[in-house]
Amino acid sequence: MTYLDHAATTPMLPGAVVAMRAAMTCTGAASSRHSAGRAASRVVEESRSAIAAGLGARPSEVVFTGGGTAGANQAVKGIFWARRAADPRRTRVLVSATEHHAVTEAAEWLARHQGAELERVAVDTCGRVYPEVLRAALAAAPHRVALVSVMWANNEVGTVNPIRELAAVAHEFDVPLHTDAVQAAGVLPVDFARCGADALTLTGHKLGGPHGQGVLLLSRELACVPLLHGGGENVPAVAALAAAIRHAVAAAPRRAPELTRLRDELVGRVLAEVPDAVVNGDRGGGCVDGGPSRLPGIAHLSFPGCEGDSLVVLMDARGIACSTGSACTAGVPRPSHVLRAMGACDAVARGSLRFSFGHTSTAADVAAVARAIGPVVQRARSAGHAAGIRRAVAAR
Structure with a gap:
């Protein structure tokens, strides 16, 4: 074959397989207080630090998710809920017209069930969002915007968006920007602090890590209502994702x-x-x-x-x-x-x-x-x- x-899914990197296999042979839940649990917790926290270092984030900004779809839903819904709770007028959700279905369908759900007003930001013939187009969309009623979501790089045609410029435009209107970096992470130089985005999502199986494990990078200054409560981390998958990010970023x-x-x-x-x-x-x-x-x-x-x-x-x-x-x-x-x-x-x-x-x-x-x-x-x-x-x- x-x-x-x-771009749909890529084989796991050998280093990620080794890390996952090693973690799978260890006993202990990361939330347990005994020595086996502390060892598992150490794997999670070391992985968190490695992921943060590879993506230009702080360890406290790394939130583990069940993959890209879970991360996108957490970001879009959670930020919307938090922003609307702080100011009920903030019901507008702006997403680019070429977003992945994980983002668009999360926003559409908010529109159907939570009173959101979904607006699609136009792209050019290459599939790119221009800062002036986003500025015009925001300026229509900036006090009513909950968030903006624009993908870093398109999963179909590969066009890259100017995320740093778009984030700067969003911040002019006191609006947070989420970016789906699923296709960009491990391929382009993704730096969370430098790009200016307030939230960023990625998934392991696009860059040589495992299925079912992703990351939401979330600015410490941004409130986000959680979708899930309780539970713990998938230690082997977290370890494999950290290994994959280390390798992909270095390579x-x-x-x-x-x-x-x-x-x-x-x-x-x-x-x-x-x-x-x-x-x-x-x-x-x-x-x-x-x-x-x-x-x-x-x-x-x-x-x-x-x-x-x-x-x-x-x-x-x-x-x-x-x-x-x-x-x-x-x-x-x-x-x-x-x-x-x-x-x-x-x-x-x-x-x-x-x-x-x-x-x-x-x-x-x-x-x-x-x-x-x-x-x-x-x-x-x-x-x-x-x-x-x-x-x-x-x-x-």
Whole structure:
């Protein structure tokens, strides 16, 4: 299998596996007062310090969560509840139009059940939120805004947002900013203190750590009502996450250029095989907040005349795992909300593929895609054309 879906989940790093295995052989809950419990607590606190050091945070700002979705829900709902409790007028929740569903659906739940007013902040054709656009949205009624949420880097097209500038704009209006850094952590230079965000979420399985373990970095000055009460930490998963963050952050300066080369080579070879394919998102080469304007490991392309789901199945039949830019709900293909927000039509939004690289990727993966993509697109187009004829005949 040629695995090019690292943005969905990436294999655990060997160091994280070793740390998790070692912690799993130890007995003791971190909340227990006996020596075994104190040993487990020491693992948790040392992991907390390591995570904080790797992400430019204070250990007291590290809150362990059950993953990226749990962290996003805690941040969006918890900050909203705390801000509204302090000032009942604060019911506006601003999220970018390209946010992950973990953020948008949490905000939509607040709108349905908690009286929130959800407003989506527009993006440009690359999928980026501009500071002046956020400023205009905030200025409409700043005293009524509870929070802003803008993802650090988009999970579909890889476009990076200027989080430091956006946080500064939000603070002009005394509004906290949460950023979903799930795709950025361990790949880009994520520094919580420097970026100015008030809350930041990440998850382990995107950067070589375990599933089901994430982190919410929460400013000590920001109130946030907890979603969960009681319980303790998953000591083995916490230890594995700390090991993964240490390794990923240390390897990022070397790994990012390697991923960029692989991504650019793949884009070039795909365009050579399918000249009318369209590259989505920022084309790279720019600079945002001192880093790249595009994630090094994501290539997102649209193929006119194709359905993304068909492309995924055909690529998989050739041993290549990638993903579609379309979200599927209950088996019904729907256009990517990210591409639609960027101005793409439904046909383009449906006919897309995302190739995402990670720490196990090699040039052989690029070569495999280059061999497969031409015949796959040709077959997908033929199938789509035949289906169109059948629909036309049936409609007569």
